[in-house]
Amino acid sequence: MEKRKITCISCPLGCEIEAEIDGDEIKITGNRCPRGKEYVINEIKDPKRVVTSNVKVTDGEYPLASVKTTGAIPKDKIFLLVEKLREVELQAPVTIGQVVFHNLFDTGFDVVVTRPVEKR
Amino acid sequence: MKEITVDALVIGGGAAGMAAAVELTQLGCDAILIEREDRTGGVLNQCIHNGFGLHVFKEELTGPEYADRYKHQICDNRIKVHPDQFVLKVDPDKREVITVGVEGVTCYKPKALVMTTGARERPFSNLRIPGTRPAGIYTAGVAQKFVNLQNYLPGKNAYVLGSGDIGLIMARRLTLEGMNVLGVAELMPHSGGLARNIAQCLNDYNIPLELSTSVVEVHGKERLESITLMKFTPDTLQPIDGTQREVVCDTLILSVGLLPQNELIEDFVQVDPVNKGVMVDSHQRTSHPWIFAAGNNVAVYDLVDFVTLEGIQAGKAAARMIQEGFTDCGQIPIVRGNNVGALTPLFCCLDEAPFKFYIRPTKNMDKGRVKIGPGVIQKVEMGLKPSEMVDIQITAEHKEKIKEMGLTQILVEIEEV
Numbered sequence: 042m043e044k045r046k047i048t049c050i051s052c053p054l055g056c057e058i059e060a061e062i063d064g065d066e067i068k069i070t071g072n073r074c075p076r077g078k079e080y081v082i083n084e085i086k087d088p089k090r091v092v093t094s095n096v097k098v099t100d101g102e103y104p105l106a107s108v109k110t111t112g113a114i115p116k117d118k119i120f121l122l123v124e125k126l127r128e129v130e131l132q133a134p135v136t137i138g139q140v141v142f143h144n145l146f147d148t149g150f151d152v153v154v155t156r157p158v159e160k161r
Numbered sequence: 162m163k164e165i166t167v168d169a170l171v172i173g174g175g176a177a178g179m180a181a182a183v184e185l186t187q188l189g190c191d192a193i194l195i196e197r198e199d200r201t202g203g204v205l206n207q208c209i210h211n212g213f214g215l216h217v218f219k220e221e222l223t224g225p226e227y228a229d230r231y232k233h234q235i236c237d238n239r240i241k242v243h244p245d246q247f248v249l250k251v252d253p254d255k256r257e258v259i260t261v262g263v264e265g266v267t268c269y270k271p272k273a274l275v276m277t278t279g280a281r282e283r284p285f286s287n288l289r290i291p292g293t294r295p296a297g298i299y300t301a302g303v304a305q306k307f308v309n310l311q312n313y314l315p316g317k318n319a320y321v322l323g324s325g326d327i328g329l330i331m332a333r334r335l336t337l338e339g340m341n342v343l344g345v346a347e348l349m350p351h352s353g354g355l356a357r358n359i360a361q362c363l364n365d366y367n368i369p370l371e372l373s374t375s376v377v378e379v380h381g382k383e384r385l386e387s388i389t390l391m392k393f394t395p396d397t398l399q400p401i402d403g404t405q406r407e408v409v410c411d412t413l414i415l416s417v418g419l420l421p422q423n424e425l426i427e428d429f430v431q432v433d434p435v436n437k438g439v440m441v442d443s444h445q446r447t448s449h450p451w452i453f454a455a456g457n458n459v460a461v462y463d464l465v466d467f468v469t470l471e472g473i474q475a476g477k478a479a480a481r482m483i484q485e486g487f488t489d490c491g492q493i494p495i496v497r498g499n500n501v502g503a504l505t506p507l508f509c510c511l512d513e514a515p516f517k518f519y520i521r522p523t524k525n526m527d528k529g530r531v532k533i534g535p536g537v538i539q540k541v542e543m544g545l546k547p548s549e550m551v552d553i554q555i556t557a558e559h560k561e562k563i564k565e566m567g568l569t570q571i572l573v574e575i576e577e578v
Contacts, residue, residue, distance in 0.1 A: 045258060047360075048357075048360040050360050051357075052215065052355040053212070055357040090365070093211055093223055094209070094337060097312070104311065105312050107209035109209075118219065120337075130227065136228060153227045155222075155223040
C-alpha cells in the first residue's frame with residue numbers, strides 16, 4: 042500500500058488530501074468537496090492540467106493573443122502543446138473563443154483564444 | 162484647460178473601477194472612468210492564467226476573459242472611458258481632479274470620486290540588497306507584461322525571489338516559454354502564495370522552493386551574472402553565517418509583495434498605518450465624504466472576484482451620496498487583535514446594509530477561531546494561512562447585536578486553537 046499527499050488545485054483553498062493507494066482501491070481523506078476526490082483520483086491515474094499560453098498575431102494591436110485549453114489535458118503533453126503553439130501565427134482581428142486547435146491530441150478539448158486582438 | 166462636470170469620476174480602469182463605473186451607471190448616475198493605460202482591464206490583461214471569476218461569474222476564466230466581460234458591460238452601459246489620462250492632482254477642497262493626456266490638461270469636477278488605483282509591486286530598490294545594479298532584475302509583473310503582452314523573454318536562466326502568487330505563476334510561465342527557472346527563494350518559513358500554485362507552478366516543473374532563504378547580494382556589471390543566497394533563522398529572520406551560496410543566473414524575478422497605491426490622496430484621507438491601504442467604512446467611504454475607494458488600494462486581495470464585489474459596493478455608495486447627499490449612519494471603529502494582518506473595512510456603519518470583512522491571518526494556523534466583537538461572531542476556520550484571506554459576512558442581525566451590546570469599537574482577532 043502506498044500513501045500520497047496531494048495538494049488539490051481545483052480551487053484556491055488548496056486542500057491537502059491524503060490518498061491511500063492499494064492496487065485499484067484509492068481511499069481519500071482531507072478533501073472538503075467532491076471535486077477534491079475527483080482531482081486526486083485523476084492525479085494518481087492520469088494527471089491533467091488546463092494549459093494557458095500565447096500565440097503570435099500578425100497586424101494586431103498586440104503581437105500576441107492569449108490562449109487556453111478548454112479542459113485539462115494530460116500533463117505529459119504540456120510541452121508538446123507549447124511547441125505546437127510556437128508554430129501558430131494568427132491574423133488580426135482575433136476574437137475570444139476563436140479555435141486555434143480542434144480536439145487537441147484527441148482529448149476532446151480545443152485550444153481557444155482568450156484575448157480579443159484588434160487589427161492595428 | 163478643459164473642464165468636465167460629472168456625477169462620478171472613477172480613477173483606475175481595473176477590476177474595481179470597471180465594477181464601480183458599471184454600478185454607478187446602472188443606478189442612474191453619469192460616470193466617467195479614467196485610465197492611465199490605453200485600455201481598461203488593469204493587471205487582468207496580462208494575467209493569462211485561469212482561476213478568475215468563480216465567485217462573480219460562477220465559472221473559471223482567464224484574466225483577459227474576465228476583463229472582457231466587464232469591457233462589454235462598459236460598452237453596453239455606454240460608460241465614458243477616458244484612456245491615456247494621467248492624474249496629476251486630486252484637490253480635496255475644490256473637489257477637482259486634474260489630469261494630463263494626449264489632448265492636454267483636463268479638470269474634472271465630480272460630485273463623487275471613486276479611487277480604484279490598485280497596487281504597485283514592491284520594487285528592487287525597496288529591498289536594499291547590496292551589490293551592483295545590472296540589467297536583468299525585474300518584478301514579476303514586469304516580466305509578465307514582457308512575456309504575455311509584448312512577446313519578449315527576459316533572459317535565459319532565472320531565479321525568483323519571493324513566493325507570492327505572481328512569482329509562482331511566472332516561474333511556470335517562463336519555464337513554458339523556454340527559460341530555465343532555477344528556483345524560488347522565500348525569506349519566511351512559509352510560502353507567500355497559495356498551496357495550489359506551489360503544486361501546479363513549481364512541483365509540476367520540478368522547480369525547488371527554498372524557504373527561510375533570501376538573496377543577499379547581486380553580481381554583474383552590465384547584465385546580472387549571479388546572485389548570493391543565504392539561509393535565515395525562521396523566527397528572528399537573521400542570516401545564518403556560512404550558508405552563503407552563489408547561483409549563476411542572468412535574470413532575477415521579484416515577487417516580494419504589493420503596495421497599495423495611494424499617492425494621490427494619502428495626504429488628506431486616512432490611511433491604514435499597518436497595510437498602507439485607504440481606510441474605508443463598510444460602504445467603502447473614505448474619511449472624505451465625497452471620496453470612495455475599493456480594490457487593492459484599500460487592501461491587497463487574493464481574488465479579483467473580491468475586488469469586483471468591493472467595486473460594486475463603492476459604486477452603490479457613491480450613487481447614493483450623489484442622489485441623496487451624505488448619510489451619517491454611525492461609524493464604529495474596527496480594531497485589529499491578535500494574528501490579524503490586512504483587514505478591511507476599518508469602520509462599521511450601523512445601518513442595515515450587510516458587508517464582508519476581509520481578514521488576512523499573520524501566520525499559519527492548523528485551526529483558528531475568528532472572533533468579531535467581542536461576542537458578535539465566532540467562527541472556527543481550518544488551515545489558516547497568510548496567503549489566504551478569510552471573508553466573514555456581517556448581516557443586519559449582527560449589526561442589531563452590535564447596537565444592543567453598545568460596542569464602541571469592534572475587535573477582530575484570530576485565536577489559535
